[in-house]
Amino acid sequence: xxxxxxxxxxxLDGYIAGPDGEFDAFLVEGDHMADITERFADxxxxxxxxxxxxxxxxxxxxxxxxxxxxxGVGLPEAPSPYRHLDQYVFTHRPPEPVDGVTFTxxxxxxxxxxxxxxxxxxxxxxxxxxxxxxxxxxxxxLVLKRQPLLFGxxxxxxxxGTYKPERFQLVDSRNYETGVSFMEYxxx
Numbered sequence: 001x002x003x004x005x006x007x008x009x010x011x012l013d014g015y016i017a018g019p020d021g022e023f024d025a026f027l028v029e030g031d032h033m034a035d036i037t038e039r040f041a042d043x044x045x046x047x048x049x050x051x052x053x054x055x056x057x058x059x060x061x062x063x064x065x066x067x068x069x070x071x072g073v074g075l076p077e078a079p080s081p082y083r084h085l086d087q088y089v090f091t092h093r094p095p096e097p098v099d100g101v102t103f104t105x106x107x108x109x110x111x112x113x114x115x116x117x118x119x120x121x122x123x124x125x126x127x128x129x130x131x132x133x134x135x136x137x138x139x140x141x142l143v144l145k146r147q148p149l150l151f152g153x154x155x156x157x158x159x160x161g162t163y164k165p166e167r168f169q170l171v172d173s174r175n176y177e178t179g180v181s182f183m184e185y186x187x188x
Contacts, residue, residue, distance in 0.1 A: 003140035006125040015154035030178030046083040062121035067131040112138045133159040148179030
């Protein structure tokens, strides 16, 4: 069965972006990048992968989910950032149509349950924190690229929600000279 995987960079203090969606402080050079291009090549925007000669055909994802703010980061330069994946953007604003992108105001849980019920590769939850909070009960795997940075403020990994502890088990941990750590968890 397909899994919903929340794969995201996060600061030491739990932020996936700055207060205005900034993410330029995250380290994009260093020894951790080889692991990203090897294990998670399909999470690199299509145009960047093509420019860098990265093969995305063998990745573990065939679908990406984004909130409207996460999707908006690449606009207007990249209106279809992950053309190699089925792209779903959750929004309540009527969007202009974009080839390869499905804009939806459906309940995220219902859509994810529907996607999980059909054959395919895993589903990547790209962000943001609000969408992740709505989908917390559907997340099967967390892959956190913990960055050696403190933001002090910003968009949290999960938006404040209802207190309901959910246990995850560490299945992989990798540390890099850059100070970045990959921590992979599965639902216990």
